[in-house]
Amino acid sequence: MTSIHPEQVPNLNCLVLRCSRQSEMYLYLREGLDLDSLPPALLRRLGKLDEVMRLSLGPTSRLARVDVRRVVEALKNTGYFLQLPPGGLVEAPLNQGG
Numbered sequence: 254m255t256s257i258h259p260e261q262v263p264n265l266n267c268l269v270l271r272c273s274r275q276s277e278m279y280l281y282l283r284e285g286l287d288l289d290s291l292p293p294a295l296l297r298r299l300g301k302l303d304e305v306m307r308l309s310l311g312p313t314s315r316l317a318r319v320d321v322r323r324v325v326e327a328l329k330n331t332g333y334f335l336q337l338p339p340g341g342l343v344e345a346p347l348n349q350g351g
Contacts, residue, residue, distance in 0.1 A: 264311035274300030
């Protein structure tokens with residue numbers, strides 16, 4: 254059995270997008286995946302998406318608010334990872350008319 258060193262694991266490239274409908278919520282999207290392939294209900298919840306940065310995530314990568322292993326695993330499995338705000342989701346108040 255061969256041992257794989259962390260530096261031998263290829264990096265996974267992704268795009269980080271800011272979600273307009275929720276402060277501090279970000280969508281990590283695997284490179285090459287089109288937004289149209291995401292669930293329509295998810296896209297509606299996120300609102301307008303603005304590119305923040307492009308990242309190359311690997312075994313030695315670090316992220317400020319989330320475990321990079323969770324992000325990489327989600328990118329491999331579903332193609333995206335949704336980083337929620339530190340305090341959780343906040344529902345926007347309903348428009349009271351006018």
